[in-house]
Amino acid sequence: MNFLNSYIFYIGAFGLIFIGIYILLTRKNLIKMIIGLSIIDTGVNLLLICMGFLKKGTAPIFSRPGIKPENMVDPTPQALVLTAIVIGVAVLAMALSLAIRLYQHYGTLDMRKIKEQKW
Amino acid sequence: MRNLIGIVLILIVASGVFLCLDNIPFGASRENVGDFYNSSGVKQTGAVNMVTSVVLNYRGFDTLGEVTILFIASLGLGAVLSTVKTSSREETTPSSLILSTGCRFLFPFILLFGTYTFLHGHLTPGGGFQGGAIIASGFLLRYLGCPAKRTNPSLFVALESTGGLVFTLIGLLGLTLSGFFLFNFLPKGEANTLFSAGIIPVIYIAIGFKVGAELAGIIDGLIVKS
Numbered sequence: 001m002n003f004l005n006s007y008i009f010y011i012g013a014f015g016l017i018f019i020g021i022y023i024l025l026t027r028k029n030l031i032k033m034i035i036g037l038s039i040i041d042t043g044v045n046l047l048l049i050c051m052g053f054l055k056k057g058t059a060p061i062f063s064r065p066g067i068k069p070e071n072m073v074d075p076t077p078q079a080l081v082l083t084a085i086v087i088g089v090a091v092l093a094m095a096l097s098l099a100i101r102l103y104q105h106y107g108t109l110d111m112r113k114i115k116e117q118k119w
Numbered sequence: 120m121r122n123l124i125g126i127v128l129i130l131i132v133a134s135g136v137f138l139c140l141d142n143i144p145f146g147a148s149r150e151n152v153g154d155f156y157n158s159s160g161v162k163q164t165g166a167v168n169m170v171t172s173v174v175l176n177y178r179g180f181d182t183l184g185e186v187t188i189l190f191i192a193s194l195g196l197g198a199v200l201s202t203v204k205t206s207s208r209e210e211t212t213p214s215s216l217i218l219s220t221g222c223r224f225l226f227p228f229i230l231l232f233g234t235y236t237f238l239h240g241h242l243t244p245g246g247g248f249q250g251g252a253i254i255a256s257g258f259l260l261r262y263l264g265c266p267a268k269r270t271n272p273s274l275f276v277a278l279e280s281t282g283g284l285v286f287t288l289i290g291l292l293g294l295t296l297s298g299f300f301l302f303n304f305l306p307k308g309e310a311n312t313l314f315s316a317g318i319i320p321v322i323y324i325a326i327g328f329k330v331g332a333e334l335a336g337i338i339d340g341l342i343v344k345s
Contacts, residue, residue: 006144006145007140007145008145009145010140010145014133014136018129018132018133021125021129021132022125022126022129025121025124025125025128025129026121026122026125050145052153053145059244060156060157060168060169060170061167061168061169061170061243061244062161062167062169062310062311063167063242063243063311069154069157069158070154070157070158072153072157072169073153074151074153074154075153075156075157075160075169075170075172075173076152076153076156076173076178078170078173079170079173079174079178082170082174082246082248082249083174083182083185083248084185085248086189086248086251086252086330086334087185087188087189087192089252089334089337090188090189090192090193090196090333090334090337091192093192093193093196093337093341094192094195094196094199096341097195097196097199097200097340097341098199100199100200100203101199101200101203104203
């Protein structure tokens with residue numbers, strides 16, 4: 001129980017990352033591979049947020065008096081993830097548009113049937 | 120067979136990750152740069168929300184780079200989809216009265232909430248990126264609810280370019296006035312009020328318009344062309 005208590009966030013974040021890598025390694029459909037990439041993205045964001053966490057910490061906002069800066073969580077990873085989420089959406093849309101083009105050119109989304117590449 | 124190889128590979132990587140993270144306790148206090156931001160951020164930047172002061176003041180140059188990545192991704196999507204012929208599903212059935220009235224009623228309120236989020240980015244949780252995403256979700260509702268109404272995509276392009284231009288111009292203005300790129304040259308004002316923190320709200324308004332227009336343009340490209 002103590003093990004779970006101290007590592008549960010790492011387990012969650014890396015669980016998502018490994019599920020995404022497993023999807024990328026084993027699926028053949030391009031859309032499912034893009035979904036796997038998106039899951040990896042979520043896992044990495046969760047890991048970054050976990051790195052800045054502080055036990056019994058507060059959000060890094062001085063919204064009311066009496067909040068001490070010593071109790072605040074680290075704002076730097078939150079600032080990184082803030083932009084990374086929006087960039088993740090844009091990159092996902094870019095990947096989907098490439099999938100649309102690929103489907104129009106080859107008529108299939110199965111990566112094994114596309115002759116020009118090997119996997 | 121392929122599944123088995125995948126599981127074995129992931130187990131190997133996972134054991135390596137476990138050996139690394141075993142020495143890093145979770146949730147412990149770390150003496151790092153975050154403590155410095157928390158203890159002296161309000162005095163130095165004037166913003167109450169420390170995440171905002173890191174995004175736009177301490178690491179403003181990084182944010183300019185990230186906004187550029189966003190711009191390039193949306194540009195690439197437009198370039199990839201520009202040669203796709205528009206599909207012949209033009210004769211879609213018009214949406215019902217309840218649906219079209221509902222999305223016409225909700226659309227201004229979603230825009231208002233997005234604007235509130237990026238205007239108060241230095242005081243409350245939120246900011247330009249989140250507010251822009253909320254505004255884009257309003258456009259997504261309109262594209263799905265009333266497909267007959269299509270906003271002119273050149274408006275999105277114009278708003279996007281203006282937002283990026285304002286961000287860069289404020290940075291260059293700081294360079295000419297004080298010698299540092301993105302220097303906070305406006306007065307910081309009193310903390311916890313709307314007109315405080317110098318250039319941070321101005322840049323966040325520009326980012327809000329830019330991100331909202333970019334994501335709405337992406338939605339427009341994906342829905343119309345496919």
